[in-house]
Amino acid sequence: MIAMSLYATEVNQLTAAWLRRTEGAGVLSGAGLWPLLAVLASSADEPGRDELAAAVGLSADESMDAARDVLKALADLDGVDAALGLWAQQAAQVRPEWRDTLPSGTFGELTGDAAVDQPVLDAWARERTHGLIERFPVQAGPELMLTLATALALRTTWQRKFSDEPWQVSGGVWAGRRLAGLQRTTPDADDLRVADSAAGPLTLTRVAGDNGLDVHLVLGEEGAASGDVLAAAVPLVAGDAAVTGGAALLESGDVARWPGVSTVSAQRPGLVLRTARFTVRSLHDLLRQADVFGLRAVSTGDRDHFPAIGPVPLRVDQARQAAVAIFSATGFEAAAVTAIGLRAVSMPVYRAQAVAVSYDRPFGFLAVHRESGLVLFAGWVDSPEDWSGASQRERPQPGAMRDRLPRHPAQ
Structure with missing residues (x-):
């Protein structure tokens, strides 16, 4: 767990930066992406090396060790499975000494035939996420010379389960809907926390799992941008910013100004939580926000960006994450497969023409x-x-x- 305490800040910073650029419903995993960017940072040359290091939040020289430490620490967490995979065509000529520096994981060969390679990659994604992610996010084919991926899966069971009941919502954008409601009452009012943030007042509720994993539900002001709300919540759940607990909130009587918070009559102090079941799936094209992830330089230009990998000039051609999260009455599970695909850099195309002659007879x-x-x-x-x-x-x-x-x- 030492590695996670060392690098949690850097991983969270990437997650928050990603969230600020994301709007609407969806799910993402900065923890699944961060080790890949760290591996690329240590393997790239300039200017991509500096761009990737900035996204990772560490110097490129220490990024490979950090990627190994973080993946191992994630895999050691109770309720979490983390894995790395690398597949490459023989034509990529991957240096054995580079491969040996990678975190331990699955190492396989690509044939260049999508009909052969895609089922292998899809099977790895399913197996490593317990079936939550059915398809590998990067597309196989002759141009996919190398792909590096992480799989992250999380499962926890609530310490206190919810009751299932229909929920007729009376106001807001869900007004009139009959939702799959979840409700529970717990004695610890401090599972509810509130704070002022750059995104306005926020309300957070901790739902504790039985294996040291928690889920924090976050609510901002009506109309607040989802990415801003979640990004502002990151330092709050990490303990890096001040919050007010539910018990203190009850004592102060300052309840109404916080999103979603009210008071109800009860036999004893505590917290009544009502929410809804949800399943959220997302497929993110990371190259659409390449500047956030340090992928701008290494995905452009007809030159080699990763000389450490091998003699074949390579650049990033695909970068995607498939993610899912499921919240139910009994627990929470989520998974993400993040993959970056590299292709050989195209040789310059000469537009001029020349004649040729061969004296191949008397x-x-x-x-x-x-x-x-x-x-x-x-x-x-x-x-x-x-x-x-x-x-x-x-x-x-x-x-x-x-x-x-x-x-x-x-x-």
Whole structure:
């Protein structure tokens, strides 16, 4: 757990930056993406190296070690499975010494045939997420020279379960809907916390799992941008910003100004929580926000961005995350598969044309004095010599032939 305490701030910063650029319903995992960016940062040259390091929040020189530490720490968490996968075509010529620096994981070969490769990648995604993610987010094919991926799966059971009941919502955008409601009453009012933030007043409610994993429900002011609300909540749930607990809120009587908060009559102090079941799925194209993830430089240009990987020039061609989250009366489960695909850099395309000629049958020759145009020698080659190493070494030097040529009787 030391690694997570060391790098939680950096991972959270990436998550918050991503959230600020995300609007609407969806689910994402900065923890699933961060190790991949760290691996790329350590493997890239400039200018992509600095861009990736900035997104990771560490120097490129320490990023590979950090990626290994974070993936191991995630996998060691109770209720969490984390895995890394690398697949490459033989034509990518991946350096063994680079592969040996990667976090331990699955290493496989790509054939370049999507009909063969895609089922293998899809099966890995399903197996590593307990069936929550059915399809690998990067598309296989002849241009996919290498893909690096993480799979992250989380499961927890609530310490206190909810009761299932229909919920008729009376106001807001859900007015008139009959939802799959969840309700429970717990004695700890401080599971509710409120705070002022850059996104306005926020209300957060902790739902504790039985294996050390919690889910925090977050509500902002009506009309507040979802990305801003969630990004502002990140430091609050991480303990990096001040919050007011529900018990203190009850004592102060300052309840009405906080989103979704009210008071009800009860036999004893505590917290009554009502929410709804949900399943959310997302597929994120990370290259649409390449600047957030440090992927701008390494995904453009006809040059090699990752010389550490191998001699074949490579650039990022695909970067996607598939994610799902399921909240029910008994618990919570979520999974994400994040993959980055690299392709060989295209060689320059020359627009001009040139002619070519091959003397591959008997041909003649002329020896001409350039200035006067005088033809000094003329001849025909009907039987050129065959290659022989010995004959090439023993070939007489120019001028030596004069002593060997028979002299004409007139001379």
